[in-house]
Amino acid sequence: xxxxxxxxxxxxxxxxxxxxxxxxxxxxxxxxxxxxxxxxxxxxxxxxxxxxxxxxxxxxxxxxxxxxxxxxxxxxxxxxxxxxxxxxxxxxxxxxxxxxxxxxxxxxxxx
Amino acid sequence: xxxxxxxxxxxxxxxxxxxxxxxxxxxxxxxxxxxxxxxxxxxxxxxxxxxxxxxxxxxxxxxxxxxxxxxxxxxxxxxxxxxxxxxxxxxxxxxxxxxxxxxxxxxxxxxxxxxx
Numbered sequence: 001x002x003x004x005x006x007x008x009x010x011x012x013x014x015x016x017x018x019x020x021x022x023x024x025x026x027x028x029x030x031x032x033x034x035x036x037x038x039x040x041x042x043x044x045x046x047x048x049x050x051x052x053x054x055x056x057x058x059x060x061x062x063x064x065x066x067x068x069x070x071x072x073x074x075x076x077x078x079x080x081x082x083x084x085x086x087x088x089x090x091x092x093x094x095x096x097x098x099x100x101x102x103x104x105x106x107x108x109x110x111x
Numbered sequence: 112x113x114x115x116x117x118x119x120x121x122x123x124x125x126x127x128x129x130x131x132x133x134x135x136x137x138x139x140x141x142x143x144x145x146x147x148x149x150x151x152x153x154x155x156x157x158x159x160x161x162x163x164x165x166x167x168x169x170x171x172x173x174x175x176x177x178x179x180x181x182x183x184x185x186x187x188x189x190x191x192x193x194x195x196x197x198x199x200x201x202x203x204x205x206x207x208x209x210x211x212x213x214x215x216x217x218x219x220x221x222x223x224x225x226x227x
Contacts, residue, residue, distance in 0.1 A: 032214055043201055043218040044154070087154070091214065097142055097161045097205075098169065099216060103153040 003027060004090050006102035014110055017078050021105045023088030024070040032091035033071045035062055037084045038104065044087055047073075078109045112137050115219035117202050123225045124192040132187040132222050134202030142205045143185035144169075144216065145177060147198040154201070160185055192226045199223050 005024045013019045025033075033050035048055060050062040050071050061074040071090075075082055085104040092100045115136045124130055136143065144159040146169075156169030160179040174196060176188045185204075189196060203216040 034215060043220050046215050046217065049215060089216070097159060097214065098156060099214075100156075101154040103151070 002102075003092060003100045004088060004102040006086075006088055006105045008103055008105060010106040010108050012108045012110060013078055015078055015080060017109075018074065018076050019078055019107065020072055020074045021086055021088075021107075022070050022072050023090075023102050024068075025088075025090040025100075026069070027090070027092055028066075028069060030090045030092065032099070033062075033064055034089040034099070035060075035071075035073050036087040036089060036101075038087055039084050044101075047086070075107075078107075080109050080111060083107055083109045114138065115202055115204055115217055117200075117219035117222050119222060120220065121223045123227065124189075125227055126193060128192050129188065129190050130192065130224075131189075132200055132202075132224075133184070134186065134219055135184045136202075136204040136217075136219075137183065138204060138206070138217065139182070140204035140206050140217075141182070142214070143179065144203040144205075145175070145185070145187045146201045146203065147171065147196075148201060148221075149198050157187065157200075189224075192224075194226045197224060197226045 035047040036044040037047045038044040054063040059076045063072045087104045088102040089099040118133045145157040146154045158177040160166045163182045200222045202219040205214045205216045
């Protein structure tokens with residue numbers, strides 16, 4: 001089993017739709033969780049950190065489920081500009097220095 | 112602030128040639144990282160430096176060496192390039208230390224390397 005797994009997609013959704021991605025992780029001791037956005041041929045850019053209580057930033061909501069060992073990203077009112085690959089990242093060492101990235105979920109928002 | 116910068120942006124090498132990829136950050140971050148990204152493989156950690164003066168192996172260190180030149184700069188060297196090292200290389204940095212809290216990593220624009 002991979003340490004961090006994501007459904008590669010693609011998720012094809014119409015503009016205005018709500019879409020959710022999950023990311024499962026295998027290390028129950030992990031403490032740091034992140035969502036990154038990566039556009040084609042660009043670097044990953046931090047979208048949001050995922051806190052234990054969940055957090056929201058505009059149309060984006062991130063949640064952590066420790067019991068089932070997954071994090072989720074919900075995007076409401078999808079825009080064409082949301083089309084990208086979304087990577088989750090989880091720390092794998094106690095110092096938090098090393099992150100393991102999932103393979104990414106590709107989202108395509110259609111007009 | 113430029114954030115994390117990388118040079119060069121593109122490079123083509125012949126098998127057996129050597130080269131050094133440069134990375135610099137101006138965010139006063141302690142930790143720096145080198146990743147490679149291949150289709151279907153995601154981002155894989157090559158080496159990292161938790162603080163100035165230290166370096167450690169990541170998931171795929173074979174065929175690479177690193178130098179943490181100072182707090183700002185972290186270079187990646189390919190001594191004898193192989194076609195299997197064709198990839199996109201990203202440098203990242205974070206304000207990590209030894210405390211156990213969230214460490215957000217910030218990435219440079221990447222170097223696209225082709226080894227023929």
